[in-house]
Amino acid sequence: MLILSFESSAKAASAALVHDGRLLSQYMQCSALTHSRTLLPMAEDMLKNAGLTVHDVDLLAVAHGPGSFTGIRIGVSAVKGLAWAADKPCTGVSTLEAMAWHGLAAGGYICPVMDARRQQVYNALFKTENGRPVRLTEDRPIALEELAAELEALAAPVFLVGDGAQLAYDFFTARSLPCVMAPDNLRWQDAWGVAMAAADKEPGTADSLLPVYLRLSQAERERQERLSKQVKP
Numbered sequence: 001m002l003i004l005s006f007e008s009s010a011k012a013a014s015a016a017l018v019h020d021g022r023l024l025s026q027y028m029q030c031s032a033l034t035h036s037r038t039l040l041p042m043a044e045d046m047l048k049n050a051g052l053t054v055h056d057v058d059l060l061a062v063a064h065g066p067g068s069f070t071g072i073r074i075g076v077s078a079v080k081g082l083a084w085a086a087d088k089p090c091t092g093v094s095t096l097e098a099m100a101w102h103g104l105a106a107g108g109y110i111c112p113v114m115d116a117r118r119q120q121v122y123n124a125l126f127k128t129e130n131g132r133p134v135r136l137t138e139d140r141p142i143a144l145e146e147l148a149a150e151l152e153a154l155a156a157p158v159f160l161v162g163d164g165a166q167l168a169y170d171f172f173t174a175r176s177l178p179c180v181m182a183p184d185n186l187r188w189q190d191a192w193g194v195a196m197a198a199a200d201k202e203p204g205t206a207d208s209l210l211p212v213y214l215r216l217s218q219a220e221r222e223r224q225e226r227l228s229k230q231v232k233p
Helices: 035-049 069-086 095-106 144-154 165-173 191-198 218-231
Strands: 002-007 013-019 022-029 059-065 090-094 109-117 120-123 126-129 132-135 140-143 158-161 179-181
Touching: 002 035, 002 069, 002 191, 013 035, 013 191, 022 035, 022 191, 035 069, 059 069, 059 095, 059 191, 069 090, 090 095, 090 191, 095 109, 095 120, 095 126, 095 132, 095 158, 095 191, 109 144, 109 165, 120 144, 140 144, 144 165, 158 165, 165 179
Parallel strands: 002 059, 059 090, 109 158, 158 179
Antiparallel strands: 002 013, 013 022, 109 120, 109 126, 120 140, 126 132
């Protein structure tokens, strides 16, 4: 199966072509340009260089959250548009599950973390079994203090991946919790992980593909705070 996958949940954006678990090509950018300007041109260049078109692809996949609200919307919208235009199946996968694939070489427990601000991270815990990450928790926004308590109960080192890895590493090591931070080349979200996570998912359609935010945006939270203050006596 040939998968064209996209990752735009954080500062970097990437697109990848993966055939039956083998990476054929990956294009990544981490620049000041918005994902709306980079994501589809990257995929078009990559397909052209491989002598393929989107009609040759069997499945379109995208990280549908958690992550940057704007980035997720751009990635999901791009895949919905391609799926509609080419009449292709598509699927959304957890950004955190996609990142967990980067921890397989370390073995043991994998702890993807994305900085959610306010001393919170987006997180899920995984364990390496039979050459793949197996989910132990659902995706959730969680306070670092609460996550530290969970890791203490594991009584085993964890492998940290994601754009919140440095934040979590500093917090955990200050509390003497055993953890290893992924090297730079494995730390960040990418489209290869998205393709690997999507390979065994039930494909859907453009109509069924939706973003998963986990919590309200900052603007929506601030609006709710203003409204709650207005109704107080």
